[in-house]
Amino acid sequence: MKKQQSKNIAIIGSGLVGSLLAIYLKKYGHKITVFDRRPDIRKVDFSGRSINLAMSNRGWNALKEVGLEDKIKEIAIPLDKRAMHVIGQPEYYQKYGKEGEAIWSISRGVLNRKMIDLAEAEGVQFKFDEKVWDVDLPEAKLYTGETEKGEWQEYKYDLIFGCDGAFSRVRHKMQRRSRFDYSQDFIDVGYKELTIAPNADGTHKLDKHSFHIWPRGKFMLIAMPNLDGSFTCTLFMPFEGEVSFENIKTKDDARVFFKTYFPNVMQDLDNLMEDFFKNPTSAMVTMKCFPWTYWDKVALVGDSAHAIVPFYGQGMNAGFEDIYVLNTIIHKYGDDWEAIFNEFQQVRKPNADAIAELSYRNFMEMSSKTADPKFLLQKKIEKHFATQHPEKWLPVYSRVTFSDRPYAEALAEGDAQEAIMKKVMSIEDIEQKWDSKEVEEFILKQL
Amino acid sequence: MKKQQSKNIAIIGSGLVGSLLAIYLKKYGHKITVFDRRPDIRKVDFSGRSINLAMSNRGWNALKEVGLEDKIKEIAIPLDKRAMHVIGQPEYYQKYGKEGEAIWSISRGVLNRKMIDLAEAEGVQFKFDEKVWDVDLPEAKLYTGETEKGEWQEYKYDLIFGCDGAFSRVRHKMQRRSRFDYSQDFIDVGYKELTIAPNADGTHKLDKHSFHIWPRGKFMLIAMPNLDGSFTCTLFMPFEGEVSFENIKTKDDARVFFKTYFPNVMQDLDNLMEDFFKNPTSAMVTMKCFPWTYWDKVALVGDSAHAIVPFYGQGMNAGFEDIYVLNTIIHKYGDDWEAIFNEFQQVRKPNADAIAELSYRNFMEMSSKTADPKFLLQKKIEKHFATQHPEKWLPVYSRVTFSDRPYAEALAEGDAQEAIMKKVMSIEDIEQKWDSKEVEEFILKQL
Incomplete structure (x- = not known):
């Protein structure tokens, strides 16, 4: 492992990838500042537009490398099987893998809070509520301010990492350069977060160690357990068409919909209907781009480089694996950040494209082939x-x-x-x- | 044909598509203002990064509809064949089509100046050097100013058309909405404009009624005649690699390159070498998006909706055909701009995708199959x-x-x-x- 000179590094985005990358880089002795345009997630309610995470092997590997696996397992629940809820059939189970293999359900919000705590404990500085509007790529300068048109503050760094997600501002700047390949493809299915509350005694209403699926052809409901006995559910459904978000306008529409298609969650009907009208309907996108880096100055990591649809449960895992791989490359090249960035994008791009394709195929499979x-x-x-x-x-x-x-x-x-x-x-x-x-x-x- | 109420319409972009659309819409009695961030092309030199246009049937149809075919033919030269310049073989010809079928060579700059003159004569107002920075899509408002961060002026219109090319600012605004599909794919070949001067007596050095091609496998030179006896040439070549723009660094490199591969243009060597180092190397992109319109307020027409690589000579023709088709749809729906815009994008999108694919295939064919x-x-x-x-x-x-x-x-x-x-x-x-x-x-x- 080659030694590294201490650098002044900015990470844009305090999400899961941004926080974990901060922890990795801090361990090299770099000075790390994480910017986020949103408030500190530890001080606000979660957004109601989240899909629970399924941490699997790649995610755990990345956490283990910096000694965090055990700490995070405390807030995760292992799921060793799918629980299938098919109308007219009793619930049945499908094991995920061999004995001992499981995916782990974690609330995105709970994990994100924990990761920020851990990064702060390492000495990472967070700047919340500070909006990055522009990036000077060759100079590694950031410009932040209240509004895009208002006064801006300038920051100069040695390196900038864009971990600011599918709609990345950093990538947005790279995208306007010539010879930058880019695509964003939305699917015609949206999703909405719903909740199944715990039993009165705090236990889970459905099997706690299962990923619950109600497959219904063009739409489906899934549920993943939380530590507090609740389930975070996600309803995936076309935006438009016969059974669609567009066509569920009233409480009556929603009641008929849940009664018809999800009879075994009826005890939570009031809950579900309230969530249905309170929570937003979100879109899903596959985003690809190349290059991911600019000289030895700027690199995209995670969703900002390769956002995928969630049907393989690999979005976060792929982002964490980016960091794991980046770290092995840093070991190899030491201070040569141009070599590091170049190998990083060369190695990761084909894999990012592959998981994008696999995730999209799973979506197609679920919507058209399961019957x-x-x-x-x-x-x-x-x-x-x-x-x-x-x-x-x-x-x-x-x-x-x-x-x-x-x-x-x-x-x-x-x-x-x-x-x-x-x-x-x-x-x-x-x-x-x-x-x-x-x-x-x-x-x-x-x- | 249904009658139309007079509307206050802004067109962004005074290029070929913007000017022709202005002429079409002006004929309905609308008030038309065309914005362009660049200066009036009639008052400046051309840029040295242009590929001559090949006007063919679709372009002529669109011009004929508003009575401009004859006026434009005056500044165009018909080419009824390809002239192939293969090393070690005498020049030979390939007819394009049947007797009387030809494509027409026009200088982009000359045509653009003429189109703006014609639009002004119809009563269209042009605002040059006025940069559009933002568009309020639902309100059809434009914001212009000297700089993006500076003072802006607001304009309110009934309709806005984005004819501002492959890197459209109007589309850029639409692109940040959810469920907007978008892709930009650059090819690894660039191009450079070069010139073959006229003979001393003002005649053309090569056959005037041919599209001249020097196919060389991975790279090629083309030449199209101008009225003044010159030829506008385009050198297509990989950015990187053995024979590439990257590898021609000095005048000596360039001399060897032209001598080796293009012996029959040696009498213009000084010319070509000067252009080679003076003119920029430009990139080529296929850009696709959808939707092309926003409610009954904003529509993209031409390259802003569907930029293609130039290897089928259809970029301008496709843009002009957009206008021709849009006009037939206006005839059908009168004042119902939501219906007009919707049918326009539904009808044109598959055709835009098709010519993008055909153009890309022609590029692949030329670079890998001609031998x-x-x-x-x-x-x-x-x-x-x-x-x-x-x-x-x-x-x-x-x-x-x-x-x-x-x-x-x-x-x-x-x-x-x-x-x-x-x-x-x-x-x-x-x-x-x-x-x-x-x-x-x-x-x-x-x-």
Whole structure:
């Protein structure tokens, strides 16, 4: 590991990625200032537009590296399975992985408060309610002020990190340069945060160690447990169309909607309806860009570089893995920030693109394929084979969620598996002999 | 045609699309003000970063509709063929289409000056050197001023049109709204404007009625004639790599480059070398977005909605066709600008996407396929068949350039033709029997 000279570093954004990056960089002895345009999240209510986080292997790795894994596990709940709530069927469970493998439910707000506390304890300085309006990229200067048109204050740094999320102001500045590739693609489904309250005795109303899903074709409800006995639910639904946010206008509309599609959460109906009209409907976007860095001065990390739709539960994990990888590259190059930034973007970009693609495909799969018997049979065959030959067939979900193999590899392996399964599905009478020796041998020959 | 109430309309951008749209709308009796952040192009030198325009059918249609075709033909030169300059071969020609079909070379600057003159003569007001910094979309208000941070003046309009090009400020404002899809993709090839001077007697040094091409694989030079006997040339070349803009640093580098690759323009070497170092290297981008409009208040027209790479010569033509189509929709809906804007974007978006794709494919074709004998044979077979059966096989280039069929149809037809040609190219001994009755019959059966 090469030594580093102490630098004066600004991080824009005090979210999860900004706070964790601050902790990492502080450990090198750098002077770290974190700017956020919003107030200190520890002093305000949460926004009501959050989806609970599912921390998995990559997120934990990044926390472990700076000794935070245990502290964060205290505020997380392990979920080792999906609980499926299908109309007309009893609740049933799908294990996520092997024994001991789980994803962990954490409230975004609770985690963010904790991370800021931990960063402050390390000596990171936070400047809340200070809005960055402009960045001088080659000079690594920041301009902040009350309003965009008003008086600005200038700050000069050695390095600036943009951890300011999908609508990053730092990226916004980079984006106006020539030869900066950029895309933002919204999906036509929105989401809304809802809550299921705890039982009177503080226990959870649904199984506490499950990720609860009510799949309904074009829309779905999910629920993830919180420490206080409540569940944070997310309703994903098209903005427009037959069953859509647009078409639920009155309390009566909402009552009919919940009664029709989610009968087993009716005891929380009042709750849900209040949230439905109180909380905003949010949009989801896939954002890609390149380059992520400017000389040895400015770098984007996390959502500001690669925002993804939430259907693989990997947004935060990918951001934390950025930091983990960046750190290994710092180890390699020491003070050569140009080399660090260049390798960082070269290594991470293909993986960011891969998890964006996987997340989008999961969205498409959930909205259009979950009712297709052919698709369900294919999933059953894959699972069957993977159980028989765990060393030969690691499901994509496991590779993404429980391994630290690159996302790009998971995508490529998944495509290879899909090609094999296409052949399997065209075997005559596959419905009858899906679990036969013949099919098993067939797959083995393809590998 | 429904009557229209007179509206107070602002057009942002005094380029080709902005000026022509102003002329169209003025004819309805609207009050039209055109803003441009740059000075009056009639009072300054051209920029040295222009590619000559190739006006074809769609552009002429739009001009004819408002009686301008003849006036513009006076400043244009018809090109009925490509002149190919291949090293080690004599110059040879490829006709563009049927007898009488041609594309027309026009200097962007000359045309733009003329269009502004024509718009002013119609009573359009131009405000040059006035920078629009912000747009209030729901109120159709504009904010202009010397600098972004300085004092602003507010203007209120009934309608605002953003004709401010690929880096549109109007779109920039729309882009920050949720659910606005946007992408900008740069190609790794840049371009530079160069000039071949006229002969001493004012005549052209190369054939005047040809589009001259020096294809060199990864890079190429093109030349289009001007009225004054000169040619405006464009050198397309990778930014980085073996033969690249990056690698031509000195006058010696440039001399060797031109001598090696473009021996037949050596008499203009001094000229070319001076331009090479004087003129900027420009980037090329494909820009897509949606929606193009905001309520009944704001609409994007031309490059601001759909910037494309220039390899099909359709950028201006597509922008002019936007206006032509918009006008037919105005005829249909009269004062219902919400309906007008909605139909406009619904009708034009697929066609804009199609010409973007076709233009990008032409770039890929030129940079990677022009040296492939299989590809050249395929083109020869297509041409041969099209000549025999002109009613059954309209080449994509002709459909795009010499027809007014939708771009999306040209793309779809081109894909269908490509699928047929793939089969043709896999016929055994196709090299020998490419012009045989057998191949002709084979293609006829596929149609």
